[in-house]
Amino acid sequence: MCPISVQKVTKMRNSSNMVLLTFFGSTLPDRVNVRPIILRCYSCYSYGHGxxxxKExxxxxNxxxxxxxxxEHCNAAAYCFHCRDAHQVRSRQCPRYRLEEDILQDGF
Structure with a gap:
């Protein structure tokens, strides 16, 4: 959750770990606390965008x-296209998700 003073958060195109924060008003805060998150799309279930x-x-x-x-109406067996295993694609046990966690921990 962003503080009230942040108007917009923009991921920089050619960087995996830089964002541009746009604030309301003309006074900047003394500090900004950042908590990294795994960016995952809940439409195509790929990583790196919301x-x-x-556009996928x-x-x-499932x-x-x-x-x-x-x-909710899927009767098919669970299958993850990331690792080709028998679990839902959004599982936190997926090796691909764990890789994203490792990247975040190494970067911060």
Missing amino acids: KSSC ASRCG SSALDLHSE
């Missing part, structure tokens, strides 16, 4: 299928 800026096809969070069925 749902609002997604939507996936089912089966990784590219059709338009909803996860």
Whole structure:
């Protein structure tokens, strides 16, 4: 959650760990506390962008299928397209998710 004084957070295009903070008003805060997060899209379930800026096809969070069925109505077996294992694509046990966690820990 961003403090009230932050108007906008923009990820810099050619950097994996830099963001531009735009503040309301003309007075800058004395300090900014930053908590890194894993950026994951909840439309295509790829990493590095959010749902609002997604340009990829939507996936089912359960089966990784590219059709338009909803996860709540999915009867298929759980399958992760990242690691090709039998768990939901958003699982925190996925090796791909754990890699993203390691990247965050090494970067900060």
